[in-house]
Amino acid sequence: MIKKLGMWIAIVIAIGVLSAVQERLSVPNYIVGLAILGLGAIVIGFQIESRVRALEERVDRKDYSGIINQLNGVRHKPRHQQPESLEAGGARASDIESAHHMVFEDFRWFGALLNRHLPDWAIEELNDTRFRGDYGPAIGRRYNVWYRACQVGTIQVSKGSGRSLERERVKEERSARVELDLNYLRFIPYQVAHNFVYQIALLIGAYDFEDGRVSRAKADAAAAGSLGGHLWEVVRKPESGPCFDFYVDGPYDLLKHTFDHWKTQGLDPMVEWPGDWERD
Template sequence: MIKRAALWTAIIAAGLIGYAAKHAYGMSDQAIYLAVTAIGLVIVSFHFDRRVAALEERVIHKDYSGIKVAIQDGERHKPQHEPPKSLIDGGAVQSFITAAHEVLFEDFRWFGAVLNQHVAEAWAIEELNDTDVRGIEGPEVGRRYQVYYNACKMGTMQVTVGGHEWIFRPEAFAENRQAQVEIDLNYLRFVPFDAAESLISSIVLFIAPFGDDGEEARSKAASVAAAALTGHLWESVRTPDIDTSFAFRTGGPYELLRHTTDHWKANGIDPLEKWGGDRSWGNEEA
């Protein structure tokens, strides 16, 4: 309000000066009009430039100091899983639930714990009590997770049924299981590349086909992660005035996840009870 008053004061002052000059020097009305208009345009232009500069300062030069401290020096968040007891318990709509959703829900019971065992130490995957997730065309059914890097809440991840065959034959899903994982992260450009790669490649590794050659599967997962992170870096550099988020999606038969959880079940291990769904080291020995 004060700045607007100052602007109008300056314009009125320019008009009074022009009026005085007209009588003092016998200038024509047209010359006075043009002079006052020019002065007014200069004042308005100066005011507009200051407003644009202030806006750019807020948009382009956002203060990320607190985010960086939480990422680089913050204490690692210890996951506090709240796994839903059932799809209904997590808020899923009864009419959306099929046999395929029930199979997937059970198969991914320990997905957060599996990832916490394999990602870089600063990451923490925490399951939420939420099974009413978002899909491409509307509400879906699955599992949701909060993702942390040290003390910074980075974003979310969700798991839903993959493929399309299950839509028409959900009872046959157990014979050809497919999952889709989507992860959305903020501030990823402040995370070291090796740490970012460990998260994305681990997700791909446990979801993609694994086969008989573990080294080949790991190499493919690393390549997929590197390509996704390179694309994110490109967009971050191309549009530095936009706080670009990282969105990644992958799907597959999650063979390695099933192998890992079957191994735990065969050995009587519940990672949520034994390690709190976190890393096995620093807790109780495996």
């Protein structure tokens, strides 16, 4: 406030000096007018620079040191709270379809599988089966996502799009939708973030078991594309620190194949290692 008042006093004094000089030296009016315009341009430039500097200071001085310390900390040990059923997790029986039951059962070990492939992350299931999806209320499984010691987001799993209510059709057209929301992704190494998104895209999308290279390439492209779009938004809106959103809707061929193999081996990851891959 004092700086602004001083600036306006200086402007008034400068105009007074220009008027006195004009009278004494008979300076033409247009010269004085140009001088005043120039003075005004300097003042406006000063105001714009001050506001830009203030914005940069707000962005640069936002303190993320506590978050960064957690992101560099010791990995969180997931403590799963698996619901016994959709109803036990809060879903209303009248809202549940056959497809909901199928996806709920098929994804029983989803958190354990992700923890196996993502050593720096921890996926922790919640006792919450009725939640808000991208397109309204959803029913399924929900997880907290940790990167090392920092809780950074959520995963939500629900039935895929276009599901039929007929039980046999549901079995033939198996589909799930997985939604991933993450914060602070800009502080996490690219390859680590890419591997996370890649694993979800690979597990949920269609998979060619005769030649998996195409399926892996598609998952890789999906991960790179979504992370590239997020980077664009971070650069465009650095002050807001936008959340990273990713979703995939598919038949989850590789996930189902992996779990079927575990079942034939008599392996239950929630018993053998309580939903978390054994680590040294």
